[in-house]
Amino acid sequence: MYVKGVNLGNWLVLEKWMSPGLFDGTTAEDEYYLPTQLPKEIYEERIRMHRSEYITERDFTRIRAMGMDAVRIPVPYFIFGDRAPFVGCVKELDNAFNWAEKYGLKILIDLHTAPDSQNGFDNGGISGVCKWSQEPEEVEFELSVLERLAERYGTREGLWGIEVINEPILEDMWETMHVQERYPAVDPEKAAGSKPNTIEFIRQFYLEAYDRLRKYMPEDKYVVIHDAFRLKAWKDFMREDKYKNVVLDTHMYLMVAEMAGCDQTIEGYVNYVKEHFEADIAEMEEYFPVICGEWCLFNSLAVGHDTKGGQTVLNGQEGMSEEAMSAEEKKAIYRAVAKAQLDAWKKGSGYFYWTYKMLTDTVNTEGWVGWDCWDLGRCVDFGWFPTRE
């Protein structure tokens, strides 16, 4: 098994920086606060239009033409439409399955958010809050979403697998990322009591989720578990025979490598990828098929200044207003880090690029120079990403 894929980020789970038009006229920084700042009809219209235009049939033909086998689709906990004021999106996922099956792609459904959040990131739905795992009813709700997803899509030809929950955070990453400073909570009361999940909780959740998914999803479909940013913590996990086709997902970003001290030079990135990303995946591939479910070409060298772990104008950083590099220099950097990373993933069982598409306008809005490489479409257009490998 080796999967080459791309994430459909920002389609059914929003990220402000990837689609600023959605947040126009509000101060909301995340999906949770968007409906609190808009009249109901406007909020619903905005979401409807976004979903109907952002990803459509033609994106599936494009992704196939890029040589990809699969898409990873982040979905929110309210996908089934039972958590007002949020709008469900199961119809959109239904459509995606029909497109995928027509054009020969597989879908990894990625349950990307949880009520009160599993990580406190903006892309977890509500910035600065991380309390989900302390709320048994919401944990059960999340399991019921997984079960319903399996029931609805478990036997679809287009299903590759279901990922139990995206990026549940543990203590180490909580500290490295300074989550509550980087993603300040809007409502301190709502955030009170936020803390990282425990690994004991995550393990227990994964075991329970496996059983709930397998009620409906045959064993030839993958159950995907995220490493919770601690790739090597899973050597003794799910060793029993009953666990079939469990895939371990790890997310590896050069901007995180930079925070760990990686040199911001081509050589620095390439060496770091080889010594850490590649070595760690090779080590863990002994225990599970390992995929790198999120990664991209982004790095501070190509941007032209240290982004301090990928912080943007939305985090109060200035950003670049002009290109720091020539087109040739950028191409050389991106091709080098693309090759190094693609080589690393080959020690495992595949990858999903983050992300297929974003609307961020690097020309007409200030401070976004260098962020276009998060968009696989643009990477392919510019010749930064080798579609024939």
Added chain:
Amino acid sequence: MYVKGVNLGNWLVLEKWMSPGLFDGTTAEDEYYLPTQLPKEIYEERIRMHRSEYITERDFTRIRAMGMDAVRIPVPYFIFGDRAPFVGCVKELDNAFNWAEKYGLKILIDLHTAPDSQNGFDNGGISGVCKWSQEPEEVEFELSVLERLAERYGTREGLWGIEVINEPILEDMWETMHVQERYPAVDPEKAAGSKPNTIEFIRQFYLEAYDRLRKYMPEDKYVVIHDAFRLKAWKDFMREDKYKNVVLDTHMYLMVAEMAGCDQTIEGYVNYVKEHFEADIAEMEEYFPVICGEWCLFNSLAVGHDTKGGQTVLNGQEGMSEEAMSAEEKKAIYRAVAKAQLDAWKKGSGYFYWTYKMLTDTVNTEGWVGWDCWDLGRCVDFGWFPTRE
């Protein structure tokens, strides 16, 4: 001069069939009636979201990567925001110029509609109405839009030219298309008095428009005139020395060839293109640089039934619910008609494919099988359109 380009149809001038989500919950068939059926705030939100997501920076990088030199951008008469309830879109065009200049593309601004319409087509803005040329104040308004466009963009590096008005209809095409049956008017009173334009009017309008554009637009930028569906009627037009860089735009569709009796076989299309499209362009290239400003691969053979000139489920035709051909058969047809047409345009001065993108869902909505070829993105993805020629 030879230009290879593509239209950004359905971005700033709407066509229901290309973006059904925009017309959701209404019975409107065209852009004119859309705001009459929606609350003002919903209408404006819908338009804003569509414009902010349908075409973005990444589409310009994609079009460049397809090997194109230019985009033709249809704009509405209300682009400057002075015709309520419609919403202006000059900001979007400003953005497009910045993208085009960054990524090495040129823009042909195409004034695509007029108040009370120049053709009665749905894409003229109001179905079944064709009265603009009988209304001197609206004729002057249209000229003022052209003048303002020239004033704003005339000296931009990214400007290729301005097209005076899209597809003003004359009597012959009015009858061939059965305009008032194909595009029934919603309000018979509003449609009363509709009739095709006269060629005398169109000629006079073109002369006046030329002068108004040249007040601001230097002579190295093109003034583009549409042939009003009568390509050979322009041999004695604008022969005087003062007219510089006037380009004649003709639109050539296989579905129109079918209405003229072209055999619905590969050989039939290829012969027809050679004998008519190519020969006519070669003949007129003696008088003007001739571009084919709209064309596509669409034909009834690949769809699997006679579409009677490209009529869809929106025209009450049934359409196909399953593919009539294998992928290989479709590819053979499309590649043959692509080659024939591209060869024909080479006798002139270039082309713009219609269109770059459409959202029409051929998988999840009934009756649209075969219509994907209007979308250049999909044509390239499927290998139907040769990007290296």
